[in-house]
Amino acid sequence: MTAKISYDDVEVGTELPAQTFGVTRATLVRYAGASGDFNPIHWNEKFAKEVGLPDVIAHGMFTMAEAVRVVTDWTGDPGAVVEYGVRFTKPVVVPNDDQGATIEVSGKVAAKLDDNTVRVDLVAMSAGQKVLGMSRAVVRLA
Amino acid sequence: MALDQSFVGRSYPPTEPYEVGREKIREFAEAVGDTNPAYTDPEAAKALGHADVIAPPTFVFTITFKAAGQVVQDPQLGLDYSRVVHGDQKFVHRRPVRAGDRLTVTSTIEAIKSLAGNDILDIRGEVHDEAGEHVVTAWTKLVSRAAEGA
Known part of the structure; x- marks a missing residue:
């Protein structure tokens, strides 16, 4: 593993570069195909509303995949992620227009652990709401 | 209806190998818009x-979730999948x-809880390679929401 960030160069509180990720209906169709999750709440507005959702929502796993990019873009080596967990607290609602929705992700080093690993706590927001809770990654640094 | 607690600890047979x-x-x-070359360029x-291109950290869910289908579709367990959302x-x-x-993937039911009419199911998926070495463990919490008026 060859992360480009050195363990000695980070402190508790070190902020990772924040990122914003866009998601449209087309993104969700593509993710459905790649992941094999064809639940209609992610592409069929009529179905989503019938089961009580405000509109089509993004796959939780899509949001989870985007959020960790703040960590993997920081370290350079995605193989350095040893642990990653989230709670899905609110759905990312994706309207049927050209803009879709955005997911804003920030992260900071919350703890320095053994074996050159650090715990990064992530915050993911969409439309002003926290969409992931307890979002934490343990990553091995150089 | 609350799920049967006796299913806690139950393991399902390993899946057929999935070749990545x-x-x-x-x-x-x-599909997730990630251009990290470690995913596409072997060099x-x-x-x-790494010995070859690696997968993004959440990729393995596509495999473990399919395996968890053995659990969620187990007619003896009786989970109402139409009301299931992904919790953790x-x-x-x-x-x-x-x-x-x-x-x-070997799936095991780790916990079954009932909270305010919701059934909460924790499934652990242990992923091993062809040599029998452990690669990753995935924990999936599924919540079957209480039916309206129940």
Whole structure:
């Protein structure tokens, strides 16, 4: 593993570069195909509303995949992620227009652990709401 | 209706091996818009110390979730899948998943809880490679929401 960030160069509180990720209906169709999750709440507005959702929502796993990019873009080596967990607290609602929705992700080093690993706590927001809770990654640094 | 607590600890037989392909990893990385070359360029992956292109950290869910289907569709367990939402997800990687892996998943029910009429099911998926080495463990919490008026 060859992360480009050195363990000695980070402190508790070190902020990772924040990122914003866009998601449209087309993104969700593509993710459905790649992941094999064809639940209609992610592409069929009529179905989503019938089961009580405000509109089509993004796959939780899509949001989870985007959020960790703040960590993997920081370290350079995605193989350095040893642990990653989230709670899905609110759905990312994706309207049927050209803009879709955005997911804003920030992260900071919350703890320095053994074996050159650090715990990064992530915050993911969409439309002003926290969409992931307890979002934490343990990553091995150089 | 509350799920039967006696299912806690139950393990399901390992799945047939899933062969991880380079192009499947590429397709997944493109679907999440991630251009990290470790996912698509074997040379870039080797420069990072990996034997072949690696998969994004959440990729393995596509395999473990399919395996968890054995649990959620177990007629004896009787989970109402039409009311299920994904509560939590966690991965612990021994090493990254990479192209060429032939992975099997063994699913175990870790916990069953009932909270305010919701059934909460914790499933652990242990992922092993062809040599029997542990690659990653995935924990999936599924919540079957209480039926309206129940």
